[in-house]
Amino acid sequence: MPSLRALRKRIGSVRNTRQITKAMKMVAAAKMRRAQEAILKARPYANGLSTVLLDIAARVNTEAHPLLARREPKKVELVVMTSDRGLCGSFNTNIVRRAEQFLFEKGGEFDRISLSCIGRKGRDHFRRKTVDIRREYIGVFNNITFSSAAEIAQELARDFVAQDLDAIWLLYNEFKSVIQQRVALYPLLPMRIPEETGTAAAGVDFVFEPDMATILDAILPKYLGTEIYRAMLESAASEHGARMTAMDNATKAAGEMIDSLTLKYNKARQAAITKELMEIVTGAEAIKA
């Protein structure tokens, strides 16, 4: 049986921990609400842009623009989006596990797989492995801006156009709901163009103004930037959601721990008192006798 003093100390420290997790939960909740609003607002534009672009891409030749090129995937890059901070449950673990699965499954298929890490946690994990990390972006989640997303997209696009990469996959946490995230993995380049399923205008030639090359030049980088931007917003909202849940669980667990420790403490205290009383009574009896 631990001493009363040790128990009291233990209860105090767990109580402190609970206070911290509770505060973190509240901060995460506030941040999540903002992030959630941002992603809900950004989705229609991102979806609209990708619908429009796929509409065009399905109609034009793959040689119309270097970003539309399709090559045998030999040099592949996986963009891994994790958070910069920890204490958010299985948020990063899920991503890292999926990334390793990807590397394991596809490792033999391609000549070269490299990583781009957005977020510190993924970088830290893969730095310890024998994986080629070509790029890392740390701290972008502090303030998510379109220009930082566009910059990442631009660097990726440059390598793709230079034929240094044949395919780029994007891996991130998608925001489903406050308590639910889904790991999303999809090819950013080359674009996954839906099968020609006879849309109303299929076959009909589009008229482009001013001309197709100008339009593609403008819209393709914009599309890539928007996709990265959207993924970043999704990931940020998911991160705060995951942290909120994790911290809520931690707060509850700490509460339970305090209860059980308090019970133990009280039992120990009672036992001590009883023992003392017994000693006094025994002492008194001895004097009487």
Next chain:
Amino acid sequence: MAEKIELTIVAPDKTLFKGVVEEIYAPGLLGEFGVLEGHSPFFCETDPGEVRYKAGGADKYVAVAEGFAEVAADKVTLLCEAAERPEDIDIDLANQYLKKAEEKLSGMTLFDPEYRFRELRVKRARNRLNVAKRASARA
């Protein structure tokens, strides 16, 4: 006359309008274009300007920044960098924005890498002001 086109105007921060309209006018890069039902498929870049559409017989206006427009027979999608209704624009503030944008542009030359970006900002600001002024003149 049951001419119906599904119009969607989206900006990165919101969906400004989604609904069925009779006609649309939008500022293309090479000049304004109008769309009625049955328009041939068409895709263009748009300039900052005023979008006008007729819904239920009434004309509505929107100030838009540069972006893209996709036109199909019964559907028009406008993807703009920014979109606002004239009644939401504060003329005094718009004036200040324009002044700031012009200040930043002045002194730049055509060869400046930022020139086009700054020029667009001025165009945007000027357009917002114009749209708002025209709306208040109509009212």
